[in-house]
Amino acid sequence: METTLRKSDEHESISDGNELRHGSVVIAAITSCTNTSNPSVMIGAALLARNALEKGLKVKSFVKTSFAPGSRVVIDYLKDAGLMDYLEELGFHLVGYGCTTCIGNSGPLKNEFINDIQDKDLVVASVLSGNRNFEGRINPHTRVNYLASPPLVVAFALAGTVSINMEKEPLGTDLEGNLVFLRDVWPNSKEITKLIDKFVSTKLYTKEYSEIFKGWDLWNELKPPKEDVYQWEENSTYIREPPFFKDFPMEKPPTTDIKGARVIALLGGSVTTDHISPAGTIPLDMPAGRYLISKGIDIDNFNSFGSRRGNDEVMMRGTFGNIRIKNLLTNREGGWTSYHPTKEIMPIYDAAIKYIDSNTPLIVIAGNDYGMGSSRDWAAKGTQLLGIKAVIAESFERIHRSNLVGMGVLPLQFKEGESATSLGLTGEETFDIYGIREIEPLSELDVTARGINEEELKFKVIARLDTPIDIEYYQNGGILHTVLRNMIKK
Numbered sequence: 001m002e003t004t005l006r007k008s009d010e011h012e013s014i015s016d017g018n019e020l021r022h023g024s025v026v027i028a029a030i031t032s033c034t035n036t037s038n039p040s041v042m043i044g045a046a047l048l049a050r051n052a053l054e055k056g057l058k059v060k061s062f063v064k065t066s067f068a069p070g071s072r073v074v075i076d077y078l079k080d081a082g083l084m085d086y087l088e089e090l091g092f093h094l095v096g097y098g099c100t101t102c103i104g105n106s107g108p109l110k111n112e113f114i115n116d117i118q119d120k121d122l123v124v125a126s127v128l129s130g131n132r133n134f135e136g137r138i139n140p141h142t143r144v145n146y147l148a149s150p151p152l153v154v155a156f157a158l159a160g161t162v163s164i165n166m167e168k169e170p171l172g173t174d175l176e177g178n179l180v181f182l183r184d185v186w187p188n189s190k191e192i193t194k195l196i197d198k199f200v201s202t203k204l205y206t207k208e209y210s211e212i213f214k215g216w217d218l219w220n221e222l223k224p225p226k227e228d229v230y231q232w233e234e235n236s237t238y239i240r241e242p243p244f245f246k247d248f249p250m251e252k253p254p255t256t257d258i259k260g261a262r263v264i265a266l267l268g269g270s271v272t273t274d275h276i277s278p279a280g281t282i283p284l285d286m287p288a289g290r291y292l293i294s295k296g297i298d299i300d301n302f303n304s305f306g307s308r309r310g311n312d313e314v315m316m317r318g319t320f321g322n323i324r325i326k327n328l329l330t331n332r333e334g335g336w337t338s339y340h341p342t343k344e345i346m347p348i349y350d351a352a353i354k355y356i357d358s359n360t361p362l363i364v365i366a367g368n369d370y371g372m373g374s375s376r377d378w379a380a381k382g383t384q385l386l387g388i389k390a391v392i393a394e395s396f397e398r399i400h401r402s403n404l405v406g407m408g409v410l411p412l413q414f415k416e417g418e419s420a421t422s423l424g425l426t427g428e429e430t431f432d433i434y435g436i437r438e439i440e441p442l443s444e445l446d447v448t449a450r451g452i453n454e455e456e457l458k459f460k461v462i463a464r465l466d467t468p469i470d471i472e473y474y475q476n477g478g479i480l481h482t483v484l485r486n487m488i489k490k
Contacts, residue, residue, distance in 0.1 A: 017160030017172075020062045020116050020124070026109055027126035027139055028063050028157035029101035030092055030150045033070030035129050039200045040192050042074055045150035046083035047187035047195075049090050052158055055185060056175040058090070060160035062113050065091035068100040072208045081199040090154065102130030104280025105304055106139045117141050127156040134274035134373060135324035140281050143324075155182055237295050239310035243385065244480050252485065255475050258389050258410075258433040261361040262340050264352060265320055266328040266420065266427035269367030273400055275325040276383065277376035278305035278318025286335065287317035287349040309378060312385060319382025320348045329427050340428060352386040362386065363431055365420050366393040371400025380407040384478070390433060392447075392461055394419050401464055408478035410436070411464040412445065423459055428452060439463055441471060 015021035035041055059065060067087060069075065075094060078084040087093075099105065106126070108114075117124055118141075126133075126142040129152075133145035146162060156162065158171045170179040225231055232241040267275075282288050282302045291313055292302055308314040320327075321335035329338040330345050338344070339351040355362055364383070370393035371379065380403035383391070390410040404411045412433070414420075420427075429449040436445065442462060449457045465471050476482040 014163050015161040017060060017164065020113060020122065021120075022123050023161050023163035024122070024124045025060075025063050025127055025156050025160055025162060026113060026117075026124045027066075027101065027106055027128065027142060028059070028153050029066045029068070029106065029126065029128040029130065030087075030153050031066070031068045031099075031101045031128055032130040033098060034131060035150065036069035036074055037071060039074075039077065039196050041129075041150045042069070042078065043081065043083065043192050043195050044187045045092075045154050046078055046081075046087050047191060048151045048154050048185055049086040049092070050083065051185035051187065052154070052171070052180075053086055053089055055172075055180045057158050057172045057180060057185070059157045062110075063091075063157045063160060064106070064109055065093075065157055066095045066101065066106070067092040068095050068097065070098060072097060073204045076204045076208065077199045077201075081195050083195075087154075090157065092154070092157075099306070101126070101128050101138060102132055103306055104137050104139075105306065106280075108281075109139070109141055114141055125162045127153050127162065129153050132274070132374065134272050136322040137274050137279050140283070140323050151187065155185075235295075237292060237297055237311055237314070238308055240312060243312055244478075245484065248481070248484070250485070250488065252476050255437050255439065257436045258361050258363070258431070261363045261389060261431040261433070262355060263329065263365055263427040263429070263431070264337055264348060264355070264362040264386065264388060265364045265366075266425075267364065267366040267370075268326060268328065269394070270369050270372060271325070271366055272373035273371055273376035273379040273397075274373055275322045276320055276371070277379035278309075278315050278321060278382065279376075280304060280306075282308070282314070282318070283321075283323075286321060287347050288314050288321070291317055312381075315378050316382050316385040317349045319378065319386055349386065352388075356387045360387075361389045363433075364388055364391045364393075365425060365427060366391065367419065368394040370394075370396050371404075372397040375399045375403065377403060380404050380409065383407065384409050392420075396464060401466075402470075405465060405470050405473050406479040408474060408476075408481070410474060412447075412461040413464050415460055415462065418459065423449075423457060425449060425457070426451075429457070433461075435463075439465060439471065439474075441465055441467055 013022050015024040030045060075084065123143045126138045126145045127148050129148060129150045133147050138145045148156065155166065155171060166182040170181050172180050174180050282305055284299055289302065305318050323334050325335060326333055327337050330336045332345065335348045336345055337348045337351050339346055339354060352362065370391065379400060384407040388409060390412055391404060392412045392414065394414050396411055401411045429451050432448045434446040444460045445463055447459050447461055465474055473479050473482050476485060
């Protein structure tokens with residue numbers, strides 16, 4: 001329970017839970033379709049809320065609270081047990097069912113707190129009972145994000161800080177000024193079991209899931225088109241015709257070597273798919289936000305990347321746009337790069353379009369475990385749409401490697417013991433990759449990197465096309481093209 005952020009280590013700017021400072025909790029979210037399906041932790045969270053209220057504890061004003069279980073059954077048994085009111089009194093109101101804070105849909109913080117965080121450059125936290133806490137995913141203003149059980153989410157909302165040892169330090173004081181510790185409000189396991197036995201029944205699940213296809217008024221009032229083939233709306237900013245089959249050649253194109261490639265991103269190790277794939281808030285001052293503004297969309301209606309994942313124009317603009325990604329071609333954190341011909345620092349999307357316009361192929365160079373984390377299809381789709389032909393990394397996460405192949409992007413691995421650092425690569429070089437025309441599973445390819453002064457560095461990489469089917473997908477331009485060509489042949 002003791003955090004590594006110690007109040008005595010730095011200075012008085014570390015939060016004690018009473019003021020918005022470093023370490024303050026600004027988001028406390030009971031969320032996720034997984035652990036909210038466990039009645040014991042849900043009832044436990046509600047009992048902790050009840051016990052805290054009886055002691056006179058309150059959630060701090062700067063903590064944004066929310067409650068998003070994966071199933072309506074959760075609300076049913078909490079209401080039947082008379083426990084929902086306690087959560088709501090602490091601010092844990094129902095915001096919906098399904099993915100919220102965990103997928104980056106936390107919603108905005110109050111402007112007064114955003115201003116404080118930005119003006120003082122505060123490192124503030126979210127605590128959520130979700131599945132993921134990747135950098136930059138939860139909220140653009142929380143630099144650290146911690147996963148916890150639903151009862152502990154309530155506890156940290158009461159404490160207001162992650163800089164606390166809850167075994168030794170109090171959550172607050174009661175109405176008489178006495179210290180209240182976590183142990184004083186922690187729910188009794190026997191009471192949890194008793195309430196589960198009484199209020200969590202098969203009948204609740206049967207009732208809710210028997211109506212799962214019934215829908216609600218807004219859904220039922222939709223008037224879908226009657227055509228057999230979907231009619232794309234040119235002006236839609238949510239769903240556009242995917243570009244993957246435009247100008248689709250019926251015959252498999254010839255596989256060629258990559259020549260004259262430039263590095264769009266030079267990355268370190270453990271780059272996750274959440275660093276690559278667009279998620280969460282759409283920033284106003286970056287390419288995706290500018291695109292929506294150009295389409296007449298007000299900032300209040302931007303919604304999130306997740307809600308606009310059917311629009312490739314939005315999603316490709318957000319690829320590699322994570323606010324915490326570190327591209328070593330620049331000194332800036334976030335989705336920025338150096339456009340090599342002019343040395344201008346610009347968003348990765350803007351530079352990629354310039355390279356596409358000049359028919360310049362692109363590559364990404366990275367460290368170990370590239371693409372780790374959740375399987376994000378847009379991490380590969382966006383990569384392909386930005387004109388990236390290959391990724392050279394020290395190692396790949398299994399699923400993302402497969403997804404790159406599925407989008408026709410060539411995954412290449414440095415040989416054992418080699419890396420961008422050991423080879424002295426700066427990312428400013430121009431790259432030629434030979435041997436692609438004769439490529440076989442796990443074959444070695446030759447790479448020539450030419451520096452600014454035309455000095456050449458030659459090294460070998462391993463083609464991470466691991467199987468014959470990988471070869472077929474890559475040579476067809478990806479799995480989509482492979483499947484379509486096979487269908488046409490039949």
